[in-house]
Amino acid sequence: MELGRELRAALRGGRQVAVFSGAGISAESGVPTFRDAQKGLWARFDPMELASPEGFERNPKRVWDWYAMRRQQLQQVQPNPGHYALARWERLRPGLKVVTQNVDGLHQRAGNSDVIELHGNISRVRCSLENVIVEQWEERPDEVPRCGQCAAYLRPDVVWFGELLPPEAYARAQEVMATADLVLVVGTSALVQPAAQLPYIALRAGAVVVEVNPEETPFSADATFSVRGPAGVVLPAMVEAIAD
Ligand code: BV8
16 A cells, blocks of 8 residues: 655654554454444344443343353454554554553554553453452353352443543543654544544644544544555555654
């Protein structure tokens, strides 16, 4: 893929590099983006309803099973060339940080060492009352597993709609965006708040912000560069451009 001269120069100039990623970077790994219509059994349920405290309150078993299915799905997927390009970028620009909305852990599996998870991680499970992470639990066919200490339901360690982002992760993400000189905004519809504010912190701080997305988003017009294409093709071409 050919990158324009100005974009190449801007990418090569980046020293304090940061990434802001959404579900789109995992699309080529076969992880359905959050807005993809739910497939099969889950087609009739609205993910916004399932990924909410109200949804869990109303039907804990349904929500627990939806996450168990997604954890299962995750066992079968691998990071894709887009994830690996960002891991290579960190080797070329040590200190590169990834701020992600994704809960799939694929950036870490691809080799990035500094990943800030704004919305948690679906592979982690916690007690819904004490919020301590639980390493193992007994799956029951007919009920949601309970905490061994207090008997409250277990839940996925993710941020549901209507829940606050982990304060330390969000504060760190804001700091990263305020101090980067190059930010790659990859695979996000820029709709979910408050994460969608982060690229604007970088723009206001004077960073070069490069969007990578096959579609236009509400952020496209504000980006310094907006590259139309899939992350799995564009990111390898970009990291190649800074490699020599
Ligand atoms: C909070 C974990 C408040 C769970 C997730 C009205 C206006 C503004 C805000 C709101 C509002 N009503 C409600 C809100 C708040 C709400 C919100 O933003 N709603 C939106 C939908 C309007 N936000 C919240 O509730 C947040 N909390 O606000 O708390 C509060 C205040 C005080 C006191 C108490 C509470 C919490 C939000 C976190 C929700 N959790 N995930 C789970 O996964 O099960 S968010 C979920 O959506 C995923 O994390 C996903 O990453 C994220 C965002 O979506 P994207 O990542 O952008 O993915 P999406 O599918 O949307 O887009 C994919 C993109 O990829 C597309 O652009 C596509 O073109 C592109 N793409 C496709 N293929 C490729 C590609 N790109 C590159 N390469 C490809 N190959």
